[in-house]
Amino acid sequence: MGGSCSPKSKVIPTTTTTVGGTNLPEWVSQGGQELYAQAENLASQPYQPYGGERVAPFSPLQQQGITAAGALPGVAQSYLDQAKTMTQQGAAAWSPEAAAQYMNPYQSTVMDDVTQRMMGQFATQQQGEKARAIGAGAFGGDRARLEGVDLLGEQARALGGTMGQLGQQGYEGSRAAFEADQRRALAGGEQMGALGTTAAGLGQQDVNTLMSTGALQQAQAQKGLDVPYGEFQAQRDYPYEQLNFALGALRGVPYNTTQTSSQQGQQIVGGTSPVAQGAGVIGALGSWFT
Numbered sequence: 001m002g003g004s005c006s007p008k009s010k011v012i013p014t015t016t017t018t019v020g021g022t023n024l025p026e027w028v029s030q031g032g033q034e035l036y037a038q039a040e041n042l043a044s045q046p047y048q049p050y051g052g053e054r055v056a057p058f059s060p061l062q063q064q065g066i067t068a069a070g071a072l073p074g075v076a077q078s079y080l081d082q083a084k085t086m087t088q089q090g091a092a093a094w095s096p097e098a099a100a101q102y103m104n105p106y107q108s109t110v111m112d113d114v115t116q117r118m119m120g121q122f123a124t125q126q127q128g129e130k131a132r133a134i135g136a137g138a139f140g141g142d143r144a145r146l147e148g149v150d151l152l153g154e155q156a157r158a159l160g161g162t163m164g165q166l167g168q169q170g171y172e173g174s175r176a177a178f179e180a181d182q183r184r185a186l187a188g189g190e191q192m193g194a195l196g197t198t199a200a201g202l203g204q205q206d207v208n209t210l211m212s213t214g215a216l217q218q219a220q221a222q223k224g225l226d227v228p229y230g231e232f233q234a235q236r237d238y239p240y241e242q243l244n245f246a247l248g249a250l251r252g253v254p255y256n257t258t259q260t261s262s263q264q265g266q267q268i269v270g271g272t273s274p275v276a277q278g279a280g281v282i283g284a285l286g287s288w289f290t
Contacts, residue, residue, distance in 0.1 A: 028250070035246055042239055050232050056221035062214030069207045072200060079196025083189040090186030094175060102174030 058066070092098070 031246075032250055035243065035250060038239075038243055039247075042243065048236055050229060052228055052232070053225050054229060056218050056225055059214040059217035059221065061210045061217060065207045065210030065214055068203065068210060072203045072207065075203055076196045076200035079192050079199060083192035083196065086185045086189030086192060090182045090184075090189060092182065094178060098178050099171065099174055102178050
């Protein structure tokens with residue numbers, strides 16, 4: 001009975017809303033509109049190409065270096081070809097063909113001369129023997145003929161022995177000359193190869209000098225092209241930089257803003273007992289019928 005008559009309370013949620021803001025001055029709003037109009041105008045401008053040269057060409061010295069570099073392989077190759085020919089000549093083997101080649105001058109100059117002199121001596125000796133035989137009364141006889149045969153045999157043997165010795169000497173001399181020529185050819189081939197390497201190295205140094213000096217010329221010419229291009233860029237970008245500067249100043253001014261904040265809370269509401277609620281209802285009915 002007592003519990004039904006006691007009052008009861010309850011907790012209900014509550015929300016508190018706060019509205020605030022900032023009002024932008026008129027002059028700021030007008031300035032922002034003008035800047036936007038300028039930006040829109042700049043954005044609609046067509047692309048402006050640069051009419052000048054941008055890259056400096058090769059300098060005259062660089063052109064000479066390029067030409068010289070193209071000729072380098074030919075310079076070295078000419079020496080190498082000669083070195084190859086000499087080396088092949090120096091590496092050739094002794095052969096009958098080589099012997100004949102080297103013996104021919106020896107035969108024509110030495111053996112032929114010796115042969116002619118010996119034949120002259122033989123003729124003189126034969127005449128002397130003939131005169132002696134005539135003086136001895138043996139002209140036309142068998143003894144004279146036999147002596148003549150013997151003399152010719154001796155002359156033939158003497159000539160053959162001499163030619164054999166000269167031939168052997170000529171062969172040995174020709175081979176020695178052949179080997180000397182081989183040594184000279186090999187040494188010459190080695191020297192020509194070294195000259196080719198030296199010529200190529202010196203040519204490369206010339207090319208490097210021409211290219212490096214020409215690069216300085218080209219760099220200086222490039223600076224002469226970069227200066228007007230930089231001025232063109234500065235003039236082209238000047239309106240945009242000015243606009244960005246003004247927009248930067250405008251960014252420091254607050255815009256029109258509206259801020260709304262909500263805060264959640266709770267509220268305790270006191271309740272009534274059933275008896276009090278019944279009395280209230282009876283009272284309302286009573287007033288209705290009176």
